[in-house]
Amino acid sequence: MIETTDILLQMVASGRGVSALPRWLVEEYAARLDIAPVRLGKHGVAKQIYLGIRESERDIAYLKDFIEQARSFGAQA
Numbered sequence: 001m002i003e004t005t006d007i008l009l010q011m012v013a014s015g016r017g018v019s020a021l022p023r024w025l026v027e028e029y030a031a032r033l034d035i036a037p038v039r040l041g042k043h044g045v046a047k048q049i050y051l052g053i054r055e056s057e058r059d060i061a062y063l064k065d066f067i068e069q070a071r072s073f074g075a076q077a
Contacts, residue, residue, distance in 0.1 A: 009033055020045070 005025070011017040013033040026037040051070055057063055 005029075009035060 005021075008017070008019050009021075009026075009029050010033065012019055013035050020040065023037045026035060029035060030037070049070075051067060053063060053067070
């Protein structure tokens, strides 16, 4: 099954389009397609991801671990 991302990046590789995607995704496809990541602007594009959780689910171990990992990753940036 061909995914939307595959089609989009094939269009970029064939010179028929451009796309704004995360660098890691472009780098993953760059081994198979003739594409390369480029920075938009001098410092790139600022972005944020917000997480939410239901109060009733805050003590579920895998959710707590996921949130902790997200926090530690955000602190590294």
